[in-house]
Amino acid sequence: MDRTASDLLKLNRRWAQGRSRTDPDFFPRLAAQQAPQFMWIGCSDSRVPANEIVGLDPGEMFVHRNVANVVHSGDLNLLSVLEFAVHELKVRDIIVCGHYGCGGVRRALEDQGDALVDHWLAPVVELRRREVKRLGEAGGGDARIDRLCELNVALQVERVAATPILRAAWDRGHKVRLHGWIYGLKDGLIRDLKVSRLAR
Numbered sequence: 001m002d003r004t005a006s007d008l009l010k011l012n013r014r015w016a017q018g019r020s021r022t023d024p025d026f027f028p029r030l031a032a033q034q035a036p037q038f039m040w041i042g043c044s045d046s047r048v049p050a051n052e053i054v055g056l057d058p059g060e061m062f063v064h065r066n067v068a069n070v071v072h073s074g075d076l077n078l079l080s081v082l083e084f085a086v087h088e089l090k091v092r093d094i095i096v097c098g099h100y101g102c103g104g105v106r107r108a109l110e111d112q113g114d115a116l117v118d119h120w121l122a123p124v125v126e127l128r129r130r131e132v133k134r135l136g137e138a139g140g141g142d143a144r145i146d147r148l149c150e151l152n153v154a155l156q157v158e159r160v161a162a163t164p165i166l167r168a169a170w171d172r173g174h175k176v177r178l179h180g181w182i183y184g185l186k187d188g189l190i191r192d193l194k195v196s197r198l199a200r
């Protein structure tokens with residue numbers, strides 16, 4: 001359906017009114033404080049809206065999304081979000097959630113571009129080079145892309161775990177847990193890749 005930006009404002013009014021009707025205290029409560037238990041690091045893909053696919057309300061998850069859910073150790077955006085989530089909000093769980101059929105991962109697999117996004121995807125390209133054997137075993141086409149999507153999540157979990165933010169939190173006894181999940185566009189289901197990292 002073709003929608004305009006002003007349609008979105010109408011939809012927003014309808015949504016806010018509906019929320020207030022079912023829970024009159026909803027907005028005042030959220031305005032007073034946010035206390036999410038979860039932080040989400042996911043892909044910008046419009047088909048993977050973080051809160052919606054796990055059925056969480058506003059206020060329940062602190063979200064960072066970028067192309068192919070990549071964790072760059074020098075990304076001030078991601079690191080600022082992570083630092084606030086861990087040190088201020090004291091989230092209990094951080095979830096890195098990739099998705100099958102990721103366009104960013106597909107591009108890293110093809111390794112042909114020299115656009116800005118290809119610089120962004122460099123860690124995934126490096127991962128692909130390192131994992132030639134495992135990717136070869138996955139088969140061709142989509143299976144190969146999907147395997148790289150999984151390996152990418154595992155890599156990014158390790159990268160979050162290696163940040164000074166997480167190491168300092170764990171040293172202080174804040175038992176924040178890290179998880180690596182992957183979402184299936186075809187069935188709407190999330191699979192746990194069993195690459196969780198718990199406090200040391």
Ligand SMILES: [Zn+2]
Pocket residue numbers: 043044045067068069099101102103104105
């Ligand atoms: Zn994606």
